Amino acid sequence: MLHGMNQTLKSLGWAAVALLGAIAVAAVAVHRGEPINALWLVAAATCSYALAYRFYSRFIATKILILDGSRATPAERLENGRDFLVTNKWVVFGHHFAAIAGPGPLVGPVLAAQFGYLPGTMWVLAGAVFAGCVQDFIILLFSVRRDGKSLTEMAKDEIGIVGGFVAYAAVIAILIILLGVAALIVVNALKGSPWGTFTIAMTMPIALLMGVYLRRIRPGKVLEVSALGFILVLAAIWGGQYVSQSATLAPLFSFSAPTLAILIIVYGFLASALPVWLLLAPRDYLSTFVKLGTIALLALGIVALHPTLHMPALTRFVDGTGPVFAGKIFPFAFITIACGAISGFHSLISSGTTPKLIARETETRMVGYGAMMCESAVAIMAIIAACVMQPGVYFAINSPAGIVGQTPAAAAATISGWGFPVTAAEMQALAHAVGEQTLYNRTGGAPAFAVGMAHIFSRSLGGESLMALWYHFAIMFEALFILTVLDAGTRVARFMVQDALGHIYRPLGRTSWYPSTLATSALIVALWGYFLWQGVKDPLGGINSLWPLFGISNQLLATVALCVATTIIIKMHRAKYAAVTLAPLAWLVAVTFTASWHKVFDANPRVGFLAQAQALAAAPATSATGRLIFNNRLDAAVTGILVAMVTLVLLESARQWLGILRGTQAAQVREAPFVRTQLVQEEG
Amino acid sequence: MKRILFVARTVVAALREIFDEAAYARFLKRASVVSSTEAYAAFRREFEEAKVRRPKCC
Numbered sequence: 001m002l003h004g005m006n007q008t009l010k011s012l013g014w015a016a017v018a019l020l021g022a023i024a025v026a027a028v029a030v031h032r033g034e035p036i037n038a039l040w041l042v043a044a045a046t047c048s049y050a051l052a053y054r055f056y057s058r059f060i061a062t063k064i065l066i067l068d069g070s071r072a073t074p075a076e077r078l079e080n081g082r083d084f085l086v087t088n089k090w091v092v093f094g095h096h097f098a099a100i101a102g103p104g105p106l107v108g109p110v111l112a113a114q115f116g117y118l119p120g121t122m123w124v125l126a127g128a129v130f131a132g133c134v135q136d137f138i139i140l141l142f143s144v145r146r147d148g149k150s151l152t153e154m155a156k157d158e159i160g161i162v163g164g165f166v167a168y169a170a171v172i173a174i175l176i177i178l179l180g181v182a183a184l185i186v187v188n189a190l191k192g193s194p195w196g197t198f199t200i201a202m203t204m205p206i207a208l209l210m211g212v213y214l215r216r217i218r219p220g221k222v223l224e225v226s227a228l229g230f231i232l233v234l235a236a237i238w239g240g241q242y243v244s245q246s247a248t249l250a251p252l253f254s255f256s257a258p259t260l261a262i263l264i265i266v267y268g269f270l271a272s273a274l275p276v277w278l279l280l281a282p283r284d285y286l287s288t289f290v291k292l293g294t295i296a297l298l299a300l301g302i303v304a305l306h307p308t309l310h311m312p313a314l315t316r317f318v319d320g321t322g323p324v325f326a327g328k329i330f331p332f333a334f335i336t337i338a339c340g341a342i343s344g345f346h347s348l349i350s351s352g353t354t355p356k357l358i359a360r361e362t363e364t365r366m367v368g369y370g371a372m373m374c375e376s377a378v379a380i381m382a383i384i385a386a387c388v389m390q391p392g393v394y395f396a397i398n399s400p401a402g403i404v405g406q407t408p409a410a411a412a413a414t415i416s417g418w419g420f421p422v423t424a425a426e427m428q429a430l431a432h433a434v435g436e437q438t439l440y441n442r443t444g445g446a447p448a449f450a451v452g453m454a455h456i457f458s459r460s461l462g463g464e465s466l467m468a469l470w471y472h473f474a475i476m477f478e479a480l481f482i483l484t485v486l487d488a489g490t491r492v493a494r495f496m497v498q499d500a501l502g503h504i505y506r507p508l509g510r511t512s513w514y515p516s517t518l519a520t521s522a523l524i525v526a527l528w529g530y531f532l533w534q535g536v537k538d539p540l541g542g543i544n545s546l547w548p549l550f551g552i553s554n555q556l557l558a559t560v561a562l563c564v565a566t567t568i569i570i571k572m573h574r575a576k577y578a579a580v581t582l583a584p585l586a587w588l589v590a591v592t593f594t595a596s597w598h599k600v601f602d603a604n605p606r607v608g609f610l611a612q613a614q615a616l617a618a619a620p621a622t623s624a625t626g627r628l629i630f631n632n633r634l635d636a637a638v639t640g641i642l643v644a645m646v647t648l649v650l651l652e653s654a655r656q657w658l659g660i661l662r663g664t665q666a667a668q669v670r671e672a673p674f675v676r677t678q679l680v681q682e683e684g
Numbered sequence: 685m686k687r688i689l690f691v692a693r694t695v696v697a698a699l700r701e702i703f704d705e706a707a708y709a710r711f712l713k714r715a716s717v718v719s720s721t722e723a724y725a726a727f728r729r730e731f732e733e734a735k736v737r738r739p740k741c742c
Contacts, residue, residue, distance in 0.1 A: 081710050081711075081713075081714045082707075082710075082730075085710070087701065088694065088697060088698075090694045090697075090698055091694070091697050091698045091701045091706075092701075093698070094698030094699070094701065094702055095698070095701050095702055098702045099739075099740060099741060100741045101741070102740060102741045102742045103742065104741065104742035175739075178742050182742070214724065215721055215724055215725060215728075216721055219708075219719050219720060219721055219723065219724035220705060220708040220709075220719055220724050220727070221705070222703040222704055222705050222708075223699055223700065223703050223705060226703060281728065281732070285703055285704075288702060288703070289703075292702075338742070339741065339742055343741065343742065345739070345741045345742055346741055348739045348741075349739060349741055352739060484740065485740050485742065488739070488740040489739070489740065492739045511733075550742075554742070
């Protein structure tokens with residue numbers, strides 16, 4: 001009787017959540033005209049995640065993957081106290097979330113806000129629930145069942161040598177393009193900004209100090225020293241305003257975009273080639289500390305202040321003429337927002353450290369599906385931060401000078417002409433309020449996010465007088481986290497290249513052999529440095545061509561991950577449920593292949609690389625024309641190669657699926673043998 | 685109260701794991717040494733060998 005009542009109450013509770021979710025989603029989707037409150041987005045997201053986790057992830061766990069709590073995981077069977085370790089599920093959750101949450105879910109949604117708040121919000125919610133969370137969860141579980149194997153190893157084992165090779169090449173390509181784009185975002189955020197540059201420069205001595213403290217004074221007390229480092233960083237942000245106002249110091253920290261690009265390239269090489277763990281490891285900790293703290297603070301700020309969104313649901317730029325990046329909602333909104341909806345890169349984390357820590361198979365649902373939901377929530381916060389600004393201000397910050405005009409008056413007139421009123425005086429006042437010379441032409445998403453975040457924070461903590469401090473806190477937070485991705489990414493790519501070269505000539509694979517280390521570091525830095533330089537010199541701001549390229553490569557990696565997942569599901573005789581991965585796979589194929597086609601062949605020079613090369617060739621030549629034409633052709637070639645490789649994986653996977661379904665091929669999965677867990681027996 | 689303490693302990697454990705303090709404690713136990721400048725340097729050397737290979741997402 002009591003049990004029946006409990007069940008009824010639970011059902012009523014979930015029905016209420018579903019009803020509230022439906023009302024919130026409808027409000028977000030159909031509301032037009034007057035500004036909408038951010039809480040509607042928060043409610044839509046919270047209810048969607050709750051329902052998806054309770055019902056959809058449970059369906060996947062019980063019907064498709066058949067999670068088995070009695071099966072020993074590699075953390076238990078192979079425990080060595082280093083990589084393999086039975087770990088509390090909440091601890092693994094925190095660890096996994098800290099690894100997957102980078103700048104992507106903040107930057108992508110800010111850029112996609114040019115279409116309005118609606119497309120980004122809907123894609124983030126639906127993409128996460130039906131694609132991103134599913135990918136992360138399933139790849140994590142399959143890696144757990146294969147002794148923690150990586151995605152590239154699983155692709156090789158389950159799809160074949162082609163799958164393995166393409167996954168490997170896609171990972172390298174993504175890393176290179178990602179690092180180039182990430183560095184470009186930092187350059188655009190710091191150019192001509194003595195305050196921002198000073199703050200970031202200060203993180204180096206602070207990190208060194210933390211390194212000395214960790215090694216000499218209190219060995220291993222990372223949390224303690226990270227808190228200390230955080231206080232010092234806050235002091236550096238506060239001190240930055242005096243640097244920016246000083247006639248002597250300000251010029252020392254004011255750099256043009258090309259100079260900053262060179263500095264970052266040199267930094268990237270040193271970070272990769274030299275054993276500078278004294279600097280890099282503490283900075284990594286500092287970055288994580290700031291990241292987790294700021295995300296929590298932003299979430300609290302949004303819920304407590306529930307700001308109004310001034311950006312309309314849909315802007316006129318849904319037609320593909322947007323100034324931030326060119327291209328229509330389909331497919332470009334879906335490659336611009338990757339992390340936050342679905343990111344192929346996550347499959348590397350889900351098949352990296354995390355599967356080696358999972359204590360029970362049943363925990364993969366919470367860690368894989370749950371952590372991705374949290375990342376999606378971060379993307380929703382980024383959409384809110386971008387949309388709380390007046391649209392005219394948003395476009396003035398994010399539009400390149402090549403589109404809106406070189407002078408403040410021209411830019412304000414162009415943007416106002418689009419129907420988003422903004423004045424040069426208003427922009428000047430805003431720049432002054434945040435302690436910058438100008439906010440025009442700050443492409444890349446980071447400055448716009450920083451202004452949005454400063455806007456939210458300054459309403460509650462310190463008022464307008466602290467706007468500049470909040471803005472530079474946000475810039476420091478993004479730049480610090482991007483530079484950490486740059487360090488880690490360059491080193492990861494170097495090791496991958498060294499691993500591959502080791503098969504050709506053994507010493508090249510030795511990470512301690514300096515000629516190999518220097519050569520491979522130089523190669524990786526030169527590759528992403530090339531994309532960075534290309535972006536810095538691009539008259540359209542760089543982001544217009546590079547972010548879509550990054551989005552395409554990232555989503556193509558997700559395509560590979562979903563091919564692996566579908567192949568294994570079919571091999572497990574669960575073909576009737578294969579739509580769970582096939583549907584997002586089909587969507588991603590439609591999105592990435594269409595986007596790639598447009599980026600290569602579209603006749604609009606702002607969209608198609610080849611059309612832009614042609615337009616440049618037809619225009620009066622300048623000293624940069626030859627290089628710009630080459631860059632566009634190179635981008636077209638990179639896109640074409642990536643698509644061709646993924647097509648191979650798709651064909652190879654489809655051949656496997658058909659062979660298994662027709663019975664001409666054995667459905668043999670390459671799982672580790674079943675071993676009964678001792679953990680369950682001990683507890684039971 | 686018990687519940688709050690449990691949550692607080694879990695948060696601290698997660699932070700210790702994210703910030704590698706727990707990994708250092710395991711290293712000390714495994715190597716049967718006490719915390720010192722040399723032990724931490726040895727831990728970092730061993731740890732960096734593995735950590736640098738870990739990707740961080742975008």
